[in-house]
Amino acid sequence: MLDLLITNARVVNEGQVQTLDVGIRDGRIERLASHIDQPARETLDANGRHLLPGMMDDQVHFREPGLTHKADMASESAAAVAGGITSFMEMPNVRPPTLDAATLEAKYELARERAWANYAFYHGASNDNLEAIKALDPSTTCGIKIFMGASTGNMLVDAPQTLESIFANASIPVVTHCEDTPMVQAREQAYRERYGEDLPFRLHGEIRSREACLKSSGMAVDLARRHGTRLHVLHLTTAEEMALFEPGPVENKQITAEACVHHLWFSDEDYDHLGSFIKCNPAIKTPADRDAIRAAVNEGRIDIVATDHAPHTLSEKNNSYFAAPSGMPLVQHALLSLLEQVHQGNFTLETVVEKTSHNVARRFEVADRGFIREGCFADLVLVDMTRDTHVERESLLYKCGWSPFEGTTFRARIEATFVNGQRVWDGQQLVGVPAGQRLTYRRS
Known part of the structure; x- marks a missing residue:
């Protein structure tokens, strides 16, 4: 029966x-x-x-352990299944950060019997945990996360030799957040001197600029090509970056690319009415960038569509530009936003399923899911x-209680x-x- x-x-x-x-x-x-x-x-x-096969979200921040005033495994996975997401891969920038086998296993224990969706956790990289990465058991994690841009805590990897060694030694996919930190910091200082603390949010994409994204993404692609690393570049935001990636099916690709639902939906024209609610890193940019990313999804340059779900409380978000943290809650309506774009003629249902389910399973070699x-x-x-x-x-199930x-x-x-x-x-x-x-x- x-x-x-x-x-x-x-x-x-x-x-x-x-x-x-x-x-x-x-x-x-x-x-x-x-x-x-x-x-x-x-x-x-x-x-x-x-x-449809349930969406497999390869990039979320569920904030546990250490940041549970914003979110936790139970609350955010509940919102995820309400939105049709059946599996998630969660990021390591929590407290303490997931930088060794012990902290990785501790997160699995936190999720066990509390997560409404299936779960995996990334092993993080830092400037000083190369030995832990070399000793990593490939069966314990979906991938190695490198913040090649600004991050929280001890997770910005900017030492050239460390980056070279991680790319050379990784036996599983390396996933990267790509923004050039010195370029971002220089822009922040210049704009702070010009505008003070009350900077208009619409300038976020100029501070976290297309040049900073392209420089860092290009570095990651170059490292991967030189070392034969399986690289997956997260949340791309600019038209220029699309040229770094090859069109076509994900099978047998060494280097793959991801777009996020908010970069496919919003543009910098939305900052004036949404403000901090759409402040995220890397930044939402122009309508032309959004159109280029949509085209890259259809061409196969973008292999995976995810959320980068990153909740903060309303009190944290309701601050001036420099005080408001970057990130937004997205899992409850991510798939619906893509289905709306099917209605708009931007994507087909078959493409949405390929980018949110099939290709995630293929890229991360997940057993018996995604189809x-x-x-x-x-x-x-x-x-x-x-x-x-x-x-x-x-109607929101997020602990933070708001949505863009x-x-x-x-x-x-x-x-x-x-x-x-x-x-x-x-x-x-x-x-x-x-x-x-x-x-x-x-x-x-």
């Missing part, structure tokens, strides 16, 4: 949309067929709605492309989210208990 039978679903998977039944047992997809005549403990008629295939875990999201979702503060999308109406709705075959979101509320599992990998 099946645990769950989903009938009459328009399954979006591997470049096709097909009407199928999906049979689930013991957390995995057991059967895919045009019609499944098999008893099940529960049957759900999708009634022609779209069934709707027999034998894969049943990490699924049921979407109604004809029902609206209006974003109101009262407030007041937006998306022309799609997350009707249900399944993690390891368990329904955890029913379109209105969380159901059941946290069902997330630790991600595993198939790595040579």
